[in-house]
Amino acid sequence: MKKLLTVTALVAAIGTLSQGIQNLVPTNGGSLTNFLVSPAWAGKTQTYHMRVDGITCPFCVKTSEKALRKIPGVKRVSTNLKKGVITVCASPSAHITSGKMRTLFTKKGFTFRSMSKGRSC
Amino acid sequence: MRTKRIVQCLTIFASLTTMMPTAQAVPITFNTALAISEEEWLVRQQLIIAKVHDDPTLLGREFDALTSVSVAGYGLTKDLAIFGILPYAHKTLKTPAGTRSTSGFGDAKVFARYTLYQNDAPGQTFRISPFLGVELPTGENRATDNLGLIPVPVQAGSGSWDMFGGLVMTYGTTDWQVDSSVSYQDNSKADGVEIGNVFKADLSLQYRLWPTELTDDVNGFLFGILEANFIHEDKTEIGSVANLDSGGTTLFLSPGLQYATKDWIAEASVQIPVYQNLGGTRLEKDYIARASVRFNF
Numbered sequence: 001m002k003k004l005l006t007v008t009a010l011v012a013a014i015g016t017l018s019q020g021i022q023n024l025v026p027t028n029g030g031s032l033t034n035f036l037v038s039p040a041w042a043g044k045t046q047t048y049h050m051r052v053d054g055i056t057c058p059f060c061v062k063t064s065e066k067a068l069r070k071i072p073g074v075k076r077v078s079t080n081l082k083k084g085v086i087t088v089c090a091s092p093s094a095h096i097t098s099g100k101m102r103t104l105f106t107k108k109g110f111t112f113r114s115m116s117k118g119r120s121c
Numbered sequence: 122m123r124t125k126r127i128v129q130c131l132t133i134f135a136s137l138t139t140m141m142p143t144a145q146a147v148p149i150t151f152n153t154a155l156a157i158s159e160e161e162w163l164v165r166q167q168l169i170i171a172k173v174h175d176d177p178t179l180l181g182r183e184f185d186a187l188t189s190v191s192v193a194g195y196g197l198t199k200d201l202a203i204f205g206i207l208p209y210a211h212k213t214l215k216t217p218a219g220t221r222s223t224s225g226f227g228d229a230k231v232f233a234r235y236t237l238y239q240n241d242a243p244g245q246t247f248r249i250s251p252f253l254g255v256e257l258p259t260g261e262n263r264a265t266d267n268l269g270l271i272p273v274p275v276q277a278g279s280g281s282w283d284m285f286g287g288l289v290m291t292y293g294t295t296d297w298q299v300d301s302s303v304s305y306q307d308n309s310k311a312d313g314v315e316i317g318n319v320f321k322a323d324l325s326l327q328y329r330l331w332p333t334e335l336t337d338d339v340n341g342f343l344f345g346i347l348e349a350n351f352i353h354e355d356k357t358e359i360g361s362v363a364n365l366d367s368g369g370t371t372l373f374l375s376p377g378l379q380y381a382t383k384d385w386i387a388e389a390s391v392q393i394p395v396y397q398n399l400g401g402t403r404l405e406k407d408y409i410a411r412a413s414v415r416f417n418f
Contacts, residue, residue: 051243053241053242053243053245054239054246056245056295056298057295057381058341058342059381059383059417061383062383062384062417079337081335082295084243084244106199107158107160107199108158108159108199109155109159109199109239110241111239111241
């Protein structure tokens with residue numbers, strides 16, 4: 001009976017520990033595995049999803065993508081025109097921050113709303 | 122020597138077309154409120170053919186103009202852009218007395234446009250931009266031929282410094298865009314001639330015809346465009362006396378097509394006069410055809 005209680009407590013402790021680690025995973029989701037290989041741990045490239053308002057045309061897309069590609073460390077840029085979401089794949093050296101992106105898109109004449117980090121890319 | 126110069130021009134043009142990115146859906150016959158990004162350039166080359174053959178008298182007069190208009194714009198800040206416009210025209214007026222014609226640079230325009238209001242949403246934008254500028258007396262306004270001083274409408278320029286300004290509004294989505302503009306040009310007197318002041322009100326609707334659905338790998342959009350241009354011109358005064366055969370009101374409807382890629386725009390439209398109430402025996406317009414290309418870089 002005592003052994004059974006010990007095993008039960010051990011299982012509960014592992015569960016609690018696992019949940020705690022899961023809570024450390026970035027809020028944009030992803031598995032524990034993804035978290036462990038994420039740029040924060042591994043120094044690899046990461047995906048950033050930026051919501052930018054006011055982009056309505058091919059020109060707007062090009063001028064935004066061109067500005068982003070000029071940032072050292074940015075690997076890939078793509079745009080979902082309908083949703084107004086620009087996706088950037090960049091290494092940590094690009095130092096992609098909300099403040100930096102707000103300044104960049106303001107200069108281009110658009111409105112930067114928000115940014116979320118995705119999986120490694 | 123001439124061949125060498127043509128080759129040089131073609132080389133420069135080819136270089137520009139390969140180095141310049143981008144373009145967007147915009148009105149063909151007037152400006153838009155969409156901004157030029159900070160430290161970016163826009164250039165446009167436009168060819169305009171005007172046929173004005175409808176003579177209310179029995180004289181059979183005919184006026185034709187072929188104009189090349191070069192436009193350059195630069196984004197000084199995210200809100201403030203400056204523009205320069207330089208026309209080069211060949212004008213011909215056929216009258217019973219003979220043919221009168223001029224060729225040369227017309228009056229250049231420089232103006233600034235400021236984004237006063239901007240409201241962006243996902244895939245949408247609404248902007249209001251006032252603009253203010255001046256038309257410079259760069260065109261010849263006292264040209265003569267063997268019949269004497271060439272009539273005012275055939276002269277390449279006005280000879281006067283003329284202020285103009287207005288307001289342009291744009292509401293754009295990924296599927297369609299509407300632009301509207303009102304403007305006023307206050308012409309001053311030069312060499313005893315004061316060309317009438319001009320009021321314009323313009324409306325442009327652009328609708329994406331192709332592709333019908335947006336995808337991630339679209340390289341070019343084809344827009345169908347319908348524009349309306351209302352123009353009211355005051356009478357020209359010659360020696361403080363109003364010329365009764367000048368001024369008037371015209372309303373154009375202008376259907377057009379525009380192909381916009383990430384790198385350039387090609388467009389064409391025809392301005393068809395649907396209403397003309399012109400002064401005296403002034404010639405009425407048949408049409409004005411436009412074709413142009415634009416690049417941003």
